[in-house]
Structure formats: C-alpha cells, structure tokens
C-alpha cells in the first residue's frame with residue numbers, strides 16, 4: 001500500500017530519470033483507469049516531461065507541450081508507477097496506462113490484484129489545484145506539518161484521524177501503526193484527549209518515521225521501482241512477535257480488509273483491545 005514515503009521515492013526516481021524526456025505516445029488499455037477525456041491522451045504526443053512530484057499519496061507528472069498538462073495518478077492500494085527500458089507486449093494485463101518516452105522506455109501504471117482502483121487523470125496544468133482529488137487535501141504529514149495541537153482537534157480516535165487525508169495527507173494503514181507505536185499512544189485515544197506534550201510527541205513521531213522510511217528507500221530503491229517495496233515496518237502486521245521496544249507480544253485488531261497492530265505495554269496501558277474478527281467468530 002503506497003503511502004507518503006513510497007510515493008515520494010517513486011516521484012524522486014521517476015523525476016530524475018524522466019525530466020526532459022519526450023513522449024512518443026500514450027495508451028490507456030481498457031477504460032477503468034483513465035478518468036478524464038478532455039484533453040485526450042493524444043495531447044501528450046510530442047510533449048516533454050518536465051518532472052514528477054508528489055502531493056499526499058498522489059503522483060503528478062508535469063508535461064510541457066503546446067499547453068502545460070499534468071498526469072495526476074493515484075496508486076490506491078495496489079498500483080505502481082514504474083519505468084521500464086523495454087516496452088510491454090500486447091498481452092500485458094497489469095498495465096492501466098502506458099506512456100512511451102524517447103529511448104525505447106515506457107512509463108507504466110500497473111496494478112496488481114483483482115480490484116482495479118488505481119486511477120489517472122490528464123488535466124490542464126492550471127486545473128490541477130482545483131481538481132476534486134487535491135482541492136480538499138490537508139497539509140502534508142512530512143516534512144513539516146503544522147502543530148498537531150491545531151490540527152488534531154476532532155473527538156475521533158487517532159487511528160482514524162491520522163489517516164483522514166482532509167486532516168493530514170500522506171498517512172495510511174501501514175504508517176499509522178508505526179507512528180502511534182513510536183509516539184506510544186493508543187490507536188483509540190481520542191485526539192481531543194491529547195495533552196500538548198502528547199501532540200508534540202505524535203508530530204515528532206510522524207516526521208521521524210516518514211522521513212526515516214524515505215531515507216531507507218533512498219538507499220535501497222532503484223528503477224524501475226520494484227513491484228513490492230521493502231517497507232521498513234517495525235510493528236504493522238508484526239502481531240505475535242515481540243515489541244522491538246519492550247518485548248511484550250504485539251497484538252492486533254483485524255478489520256474487514258486491514259489490520260491494526262499495537263503494543264499493549266507501550267500503547268494501551270496493558271489492555272488488549274477487543275479483536276472484532278475474533279469476537280465475531282466466537283458469537
């Protein structure tokens with residue numbers, strides 16, 4: 001699940017490799033991924049890639065041509081934007097968007113799994129900020145988010161509030177577990193119950209863990225961008241293993257399509273939270 005660090009390293013690697021490259025053609029096989037029709041994909045032909053950047057969990061490919069355009073991409077849970085030295089054959093089933101660039105290279109939006117949810121929009125550059133996907137996003141979670149005392153004011157559990165892209169953008173189900181564990185806060189603690197010192201600790205943990213992940217990727221990730229990023233996670237999905245801080249067995253709460261992992265000793269004052277999956281099975 002690509003979140004801020006994974007999308008940021010993708011933008012950096014692709015941007016460095018593609019800046020100045022001329023686009024030969026673009027193709028969106030099937031109709032699922034491409035959410036716009038004006039301007040048409042053919043408007044990319046002959047244009048030049050200016051760079052690749054990130055906003056929240058979105059990738060933005062800047063395109064310089066007759067009129068400035070942008071490709072806005074959301075990878076959702078299983079998408080990857082990758083750059084290959086060889087072009088895909090006609091039977092390539094995972095590609096949602098293929099952008100052929102000079103030098104026989106191909107930028108591909110690929111998606112793994114059965115659910116096709118990754119999407120791309122081709123927009124005029126001046127329409128980008130007003131696009132629905134970006135207009136309502138909160139401030140970036142990294143590198144310098146606003147003070148959390150001002151940001152996290154709603155009476156909602158931290159685990160849900162930190163992932164709300166309208167409040168703070170970039171964090172998803174993996175990094176939220178890591179950040180809360182680092183800050184030693186319960187996932188179910190309500191944001192309006194945080195004392196100022198806890199808010200500061202949470203903000204520091206956010207910047208530290210997202211920045212640390214990015215440093216890790218800077219040292220390990222190369223093009224074409226691997227299908228599976230080796231995420232440097234200490235607790236998320238590590239339930240049943242000892243807490244790296246205190247040695248207590250990490251516990252988890254299972255939801256329909258994700259899992260929340262935490263340390264009872266470090267985060268919930270020794271309490272093991274009710275696992276809904278387990279309680280449903282026992283009914």
Ligand SMILES: [Zn+2]
Pocket residue numbers: 243244245246247248263264265266267
């Ligand atoms: Zn612990």
